Structure formats: C-alpha cells, structure tokens
Amino acid sequence: MSVSIDSVSFEYGLGAAKGGLPVLDGVTLSIEPGAFVAVLGPSGCGKTTLLKLVDGLLVPTKGRVEVNGAPVRAPSPEKAMVFQHPSLLPWRTVDGNVAYGLELTGVGGELLKSRVKSSVELVGLGGFESYFPHALSGGMQQRVNIARAAALDPQILLMDEPFGSLDAQTREDLQMEFLSIFRKTRKTVVFVTHDIAEAVFMSDFVAVLSQRPAKVKELVKIDIPRPRAPEVRDSSAFAGYYRRLWSMLHRPEEGAT
Amino acid sequence: MTRLAYGVGGFLVFFAIWEVVADFVVRNPLFLPSFSSVVVAAATDTDYGALTxxxxxxxxxxxxGMVIASALAIPTGFVFGWYRRVRQVFSPLLSALYAAPLIAIMPAIIVLFGVFDVSKVILVVLAAFFPLAINVESGVRNIDAYMVEMARSFGATDRQIFRTIAFRAAVPYTLAGLRLAIGRGLVFIIIAEMFASTNGIGYIISTYADTFQMTKMFVPVFLVVLIAVILIAAVQLFEARVQGWKPSNH
Known part of the structure; x- marks a missing residue:
C-alpha cells in the first residue's frame, strides 16, 4: 500500500488563549508500496506526530494523508503501530499481548490462535508464550510489541523509535532480525528514528526533517543492496550516507538558532 | 509460611509489651487488665453462646452493609474515574464526605431509622462507601496513557478500552479500597451497637465496659480484631490469585 502525505501541517492546541503549537509545517512525502522509509530528525521535531497522523490517531490541521488514495480518518487494521514504549498489558502473557490487537479488531477462534502463533515465532519468542511482561527483558518486550502489530498482518507498519531505549547490542540484533522479517513479509514500513546509522542500515529512503515546525528537508535514497549484512556498516557507501545525513541534521537553518 | 511466622511474631511482641505495661506500669486491672488475664477470661469465664x-x-x-456499599461504590468509582466532568463536579464532595465525622451524624441516623438493624446497615454503607469509591476512582484515573494510545492505534472503542484496560487496571485499587472499607465498616458497626442497640458485639462490649468488667470486655474486642484480620487476609489471598502476574517485591 502506498502512503501519500501532502502538505500536512499540524498544531497541538494549547487552549483558546495560547492558540496552537505548530509541530509540522507542510510535510510532503510519498511512500511507494513495500518501501522502507526512515524518518530522521532532531528530537522533538514532530516525527512521532507525523507517524500518528499516518495512523489516524491524529488528524492534520492542514493538508491530507492518504493510504492507497483514500484519506486517513482513523486507525484501521491495514496499518499497525509499534510504539517506542512497549505498552504491553502487564496482566496478559506474551500470547495474550500478541492477541490483543487482533481481539480489538474482532478476530477470534482458530484464526486468532494461528496468527498469534506465527507472529510469536516470527519475532523469535517461541517458548515464551506464557511469560508475563515483567519477566521479559526490554528487547523481548519490544519483540512482543512488534509481534502484536505483525499479528494483524497490516500492509503498513508504523514504527516509532522501536529500538530507541535498548542497549546497542540488542538494538543491532533487533535491527537485523527486523530486516529479515521485513524481507519475508514485505510490508510498507515508516520507521521513525533519531539514530542516523539505524536509518541508513535499515531503509530504502531516509526523509530528513527540520527542526520544529518540521518540513521534509531532503529525501535521500539509500542505494545499498539487500539483504544487508552487519558488515554493511563498515562500507564506504554507508559512511558516505552517514556523513551526508549527519551534516544535514547539523546544518544551521534559516530562522533557527 | 515464613511471612506468616513474622506476622505472628509481631503480635507476640505486642502482647508481651501489653503484659509488661499492665503488670508493672498501670498496675490496675480496672484501667488495663493484663493480656494473660484476658486469655484466662476467654478460656474460663466467657459465655460463648451469647457471644456467638x-x-x-x-x-x-x-x-x-458491605454488599450494598460495594454495589454502590464500585460503579460510582468507575463513573468518576472514567468521566472527567463528573469527577470535576463531584470529586471534592466525595472527599469531603469521606472526611466527615460519621459519628456526628449517627444520632440523626438512629433517630431516623431507629435502634434497629436498618440504622446499623446504613452506617456500614456510609463507612465503607467512600474509601472504596475513592480507590476505584483513582485506579481508573491512573490507567497508563501509553496503553490507551496503543489500544486506540488498534482501533479500540471507548467500551473496549474500558473493558480490557480500565477494568483490569482498577483491580488492585479496588481490593485496596475493600480492605480499608472492611476495617472502617467494622469499627463503625461496633460503635453504633455500643451507642444504640440491644444486640450485637458492640452491645456486649459496652455492657461489660459499663459494669467495669474490663477483662471480660477484651474478649469480644479480640473477636472483632480476629474477624477483621481474617477478612482482610481473604481479600489479600484473592488479590494474590488475580494479580499473579505481578512481580513479587517481598
């Protein structure tokens, strides 16, 4: 499924007296079906807001968000969100948490069971089905978070810094695993991150956002063939992209301090 | 099992201090009978038929009273926790009523409803309602915003969020409120029976107290304490069952 973000602006309302806090200012981005697009930007620039607009959790103040040509008005099962915070229900087991999104959309019975099973296996949590979240490490909780979204078999995965709070090694492991999941399932992925290396390593395109209120500064195509092994990180192509994105993020912009 | 042993140990320390204070400090059984004399009275000089x-x-x-209070307080707590506007209007009132000295309005209740069972039940309802309702409310109000947003992203309706998150998250708060309500309800029914009644444990306590039979008076007092301990332990046991997912921090 394609995603089209067309001159989208968004303001958080701060009450009648104060007006709004502009977060996004005319963001335009077009995402092809099956593409992996990273959204890179300084923290607090509105990356998460952009993701929530695509999901339908928020509605743009101006502009349009379309999925397959139809305007997005609310969350729907063809899109699934993986949050930065795992947000697992502590009273449900791994299985119960993975089933949660399916249950909410009315899937039940055998279909629910088989989807949960394959999704748990997809993220490598086989054997942990009956564990409660408190017994899992941060990395494993994030796997449950991913499995919960993947269980819906969405066309579009919206990922909000899903590995941001993990240690470096777990993060790189999960990046690799997620790429192999991506190769198997071929979703359209919008992946928010502030980690340049993560953006280059994982995506086909990197959309660089400016400071708040954010616009898309540049859309960089990452021409590194897939599948990508960890050694890609040592290649000169990788280093070139990294430097280019780094300087874009750190370049002073007009009107900013 | 070791936790039980520690708990019993606490009681033993308390009884020992009581014994020492009664025998060597107060030295007047009319004010404070020793713990051992209460035990003797319980064993030899108690009409258990009347007590039962x-x-x-x-x-x-x-x-x-507790059943009525729960039936009223738990839904009230959920409504207050769920609807911000309702809470804004009524929550201060709820807190004020919780703090209101129930004892002061007890004579009015007894005048209105007589010295019969009805006024006791009403008093238990009033005593138990507020701690329970306030606890349920804070349980619902404090549900994790991240969880709610996650559920919304999966298209959850308000009703689904209530059923799958708020309802479940309020369980420990509800049970904590229930424990407070049990303690408070028991205290108030005993007081009511002491003031205006011809029956009940409170009546027996006040009869002994009025006739200066302090040693005998402590036997029904102990009985009430024992019942409170058992009821509260039952709630905790239930909590341990339904909250089994929780990491133990003992």
Missing part, C-alpha cells in the same frame, strides 16, 4: 449469637447479628448487618 451477638456476633451473628453484627456480622449479618455488616455483611449486608
């Missing part, structure tokens, strides 16, 4: 029938009256009124 009084207890059954007290517990019946207490039980009816």
């Amino acid at each position: 029938s009084a207890l059954s009256v007290t517990l019946r009124n207490f039980g009816i």
Whole structure:
C-alpha cells in the first residue's frame, strides 16, 4: 500500500488563549508500496506526530494523508503501530499481548490462535508464550510489541523509535532480525528514528526533517543492496550516507538558532 | 509460611509489651487488665453462646452493609474515574464526605431509622462507601496513557478500552479500597451497637465496659480484631490469585 502525505501541517492546541503549537509545517512525502522509509530528525521535531497522523490517531490541521488514495480518518487494521514504549498489558502473557490487537479488531477462534502463533515465532519468542511482561527483558518486550502489530498482518507498519531505549547490542540484533522479517513479509514500513546509522542500515529512503515546525528537508535514497549484512556498516557507501545525513541534521537553518 | 511466622511474631511482641505495661506500669486491672488475664477470661469465664449469637447479628448487618456499599461504590468509582466532568463536579464532595465525622451524624441516623438493624446497615454503607469509591476512582484515573494510545492505534472503542484496560487496571485499587472499607465498616458497626442497640458485639462490649468488667470486655474486642484480620487476609489471598502476574517485591 502506498502512503501519500501532502502538505500536512499540524498544531497541538494549547487552549483558546495560547492558540496552537505548530509541530509540522507542510510535510510532503510519498511512500511507494513495500518501501522502507526512515524518518530522521532532531528530537522533538514532530516525527512521532507525523507517524500518528499516518495512523489516524491524529488528524492534520492542514493538508491530507492518504493510504492507497483514500484519506486517513482513523486507525484501521491495514496499518499497525509499534510504539517506542512497549505498552504491553502487564496482566496478559506474551500470547495474550500478541492477541490483543487482533481481539480489538474482532478476530477470534482458530484464526486468532494461528496468527498469534506465527507472529510469536516470527519475532523469535517461541517458548515464551506464557511469560508475563515483567519477566521479559526490554528487547523481548519490544519483540512482543512488534509481534502484536505483525499479528494483524497490516500492509503498513508504523514504527516509532522501536529500538530507541535498548542497549546497542540488542538494538543491532533487533535491527537485523527486523530486516529479515521485513524481507519475508514485505510490508510498507515508516520507521521513525533519531539514530542516523539505524536509518541508513535499515531503509530504502531516509526523509530528513527540520527542526520544529518540521518540513521534509531532503529525501535521500539509500542505494545499498539487500539483504544487508552487519558488515554493511563498515562500507564506504554507508559512511558516505552517514556523513551526508549527519551534516544535514547539523546544518544551521534559516530562522533557527 | 515464613511471612506468616513474622506476622505472628509481631503480635507476640505486642502482647508481651501489653503484659509488661499492665503488670508493672498501670498496675490496675480496672484501667488495663493484663493480656494473660484476658486469655484466662476467654478460656474460663466467657459465655460463648451469647457471644456467638451477638456476633451473628453484627456480622449479618455488616455483611449486608458491605454488599450494598460495594454495589454502590464500585460503579460510582468507575463513573468518576472514567468521566472527567463528573469527577470535576463531584470529586471534592466525595472527599469531603469521606472526611466527615460519621459519628456526628449517627444520632440523626438512629433517630431516623431507629435502634434497629436498618440504622446499623446504613452506617456500614456510609463507612465503607467512600474509601472504596475513592480507590476505584483513582485506579481508573491512573490507567497508563501509553496503553490507551496503543489500544486506540488498534482501533479500540471507548467500551473496549474500558473493558480490557480500565477494568483490569482498577483491580488492585479496588481490593485496596475493600480492605480499608472492611476495617472502617467494622469499627463503625461496633460503635453504633455500643451507642444504640440491644444486640450485637458492640452491645456486649459496652455492657461489660459499663459494669467495669474490663477483662471480660477484651474478649469480644479480640473477636472483632480476629474477624477483621481474617477478612482482610481473604481479600489479600484473592488479590494474590488475580494479580499473579505481578512481580513479587517481598
């Protein structure tokens, strides 16, 4: 499924007296079906807001968000969100948490069971089905978070810094695993991150956002063939992209301090 | 099991201090009989038939009151926790009523409803309602915003969020409120029976107190304490069952 973000602006309302806090200012981005697009930007620039607009959790103040040509008005099962915070229900087991999104959309019975099973296996949590979240490490909780979204078999995965709070090694492991999941399932992925290396390593395109209120500064195509092994990180192509994105993020912009 | 042993140990320390204070500090059984003399009275000089029938009256009124209080307070707590506007309007009132000295309005209740069971039940309801409602409310109000947003991203309706998150998240708060309500309800029914009644454990306590039979008076007091401990332990046991997912921090 394609995603089209067309001159989208968004303001958080701060009450009648104060007006709004502009977060996004005319963001335009077009995402092809099956593409992996990273959204890179300084923290607090509105990356998460952009993701929530695509999901339908928020509605743009101006502009349009379309999925397959139809305007997005609310969350729907063809899109699934993986949050930065795992947000697992502590009273449900791994299985119960993975089933949660399916249950909410009315899937039940055998279909629910088989989807949960394959999704748990997809993220490598086989054997942990009956564990409660408190017994899992941060990395494993994030796997449950991913499995919960993947269980819906969405066309579009919206990922909000899903590995941001993990240690470096777990993060790189999960990046690799997620790429192999991506190769198997071929979703359209919008992946928010502030980690340049993560953006280059994982995506086909990197959309660089400016400071708040954010616009898309540049859309960089990452021409590194897939599948990508960890050694890609040592290649000169990788280093070139990294430097280019780094300087874009750190370049002073007009009107900013 | 070791936790039980520690708990019993606490009681033993308390009884030992009591014994010492009664025998060597107060030295007047009219003010404070020693713990051992209470044990002797319980073993040799107690009419358990009368005590049992009084207890059954007290517990019946207490039980009816608790059931009514729960049936009113738990839904009230959910409504207050869920609807911000309702909470804004009524929450200060709820807190004020919780703090209001129930004892002061007890004479009015007894005038209105007589010295019969009805006024005892009403008092238990009033005593138990507020701690329970306030706890349920804070349980619902404090549900994790991240969880709610996650559920919304999966298209959850308000009703689904209520059923799958708010309802479940409020369980420990509800049970904590229930424990407070049990303690408060028991205290108030005993007081009510002491003031205006011809039956019940409170009535027996006040009869002994009025006739300066302090040693005998402590036997029904102990009985009430024992019942409170058992009821609260039952709630905790239930909590351990339904909250089994929780990491133990003991």
